[in-house]
Amino acid sequence: MKSNFRVIMVVVVIITMLAGSVYIGAGAFRTAGSGDTVATVGSEKITKDELYDYMVKQSGQQAIDTLVSEKIIELEAKKNNVTVEAAEVDEEIASYEEMYGGKEALESALASSGFDMDYLRGNIETNLKIKKILEPTIEITDDEISEYFTANKASFDxxxxxxxxxxxxxxxxxxxxxxxxxxxxxxxxxxxxxxxxxxxxxxxxxxxxxxxxxxxxxxxxxxxxxxxxxxxxxxxxxxxxxxxxxxxxxxEAVEATLDSKKEEVRDVLLDQKIQSQVTTWLDEKYKEYDINITL
Structure with a gap:
């Protein structure tokens, strides 16, 4: 029904998460026995070993980079005493459900793009961790808020x-x-x-x-x-x-004022600055940690 219907993911983009990519751990399929059969074609078998090797060739480097980045974020959150409560994730989920007209509609939108609610919850939790880690390092001035509001006023009406x-x-x-x-x-x-x-x-x-x-x-x-x-x-x-x-x-239509939208504008600017800085931040953290990839 909605002509602009699409999945709206979290504003703060964290790492390279490609729609349709398969995210696997280095030993995800070997732990249960490398010779286990995952499919048969007539009398021929396809083993977990074959599946693992194929998936590594297809997206192994992207997958391991994603997992390393997530682990860095997790460790940095612990170091900075950053936690994300389930209620915080629930609040974000509720805003998406309202946007799409209910839980079922949101789940349908996610499914159409190859995602599910667990993926969205995990994505939101990770983004909230990054936001809490980086927010204290970011300055947003009143002049920036005023300038952004003036240039984008219609979007706040x-x-x-x-x-x-x-x-x-x-x-x-x-x-x-x-x-x-x-x-x-x-x-x-x-x-x-x-x-x-x-x-x-x-x-x-x-x-x-x-x-x-x-x-x-x-x-x-x-x-x-x-x-x-x-x-x-x-x-x-x-x-x-x-x-x-x-x-x-x-x-009814209501014209926005700077006073009434100041915090909302600040949040938009904060998300933009985090988005612009997160790649550099992750690159710096990669250098700080002893990372050994044996894939």
Whole structure:
């Protein structure tokens, strides 16, 4: 539904983590027995030894570099008494879930890019460690904050938004059938689970979360922003099918001020500076530690 739908990973990029790469440890497949069979083709066997050798050739250097970098970050966090609580990771996860309209939608977005929630949690935890390690070394002046806000003010303005739910079906006949049940008092969430073909949110009552103009396909957007709160709208036809929707809440546009956004701007600048410094920081740490790669 969202035209700019993509996985938004953590702002602070830490190390070379390539989508689709296989991350393995140096002995990951040998520990259980190098002759163990992982697949068969007719009477022929493919062993863990063969799999290990193939994966090392494909991405072994990238994988070991990633693991070394993660270990350095872990050791530096201990050295600096830096810890990340589960609640801190949960808070970040919650912001992503809100952005995508629920846990199921976020999981679907991650899966479409080859990731899962465990990967995201680990990525967030590592990024938070780096942020806590480097933040005390970074200075952000009031002039920098003011200049950035002035140059990017529009991005801090709150745009008009609506929070909506929808049920997506393939034909107008089914849409009218569902509409009849809604008008008769049937529960929207129950019908969404039963009828909707939008698997990213059907089990979450069809929740789409808050969205602004330009995020949905035009005809759906027009219907949503023109709807009265709490009233069923539709069927609305798009390239995806036929939608029945309910708008639960609306937020009016609000112009941002420097005073109200100062901390938010500081966080943006902090993330940018960390992102620009982390590679150099890791390079320096590589030189400090006795690293012996025998892959």
């Amino acid at each position: 709150q745009q008009e938004q609506v929070s909506a739910r929808h049920i997506l079906v393939e034909t107008v006949e089914v849409a009218n059938e569902v509409l009849g049940k809604l008008n008769a008092g049937d529960d929207f969430a129950v019908l969404a689970k039963e009828y909707s073909v939008d698997t990213s949110n059907k089990d979450n009552g069809g929740e789409l979360g808050f969205f602004g103009r330009g995020q949905m396909v035009p005809v759906f957007e027009e219907a949503a922003f023109g709807a009265e709160i709490g009233k069923v709208v539709g069927p609305v036809e798009t390239d995806f099918g036929f939608h029945l929707l309910i708008v639960d809440e609306k937020k």
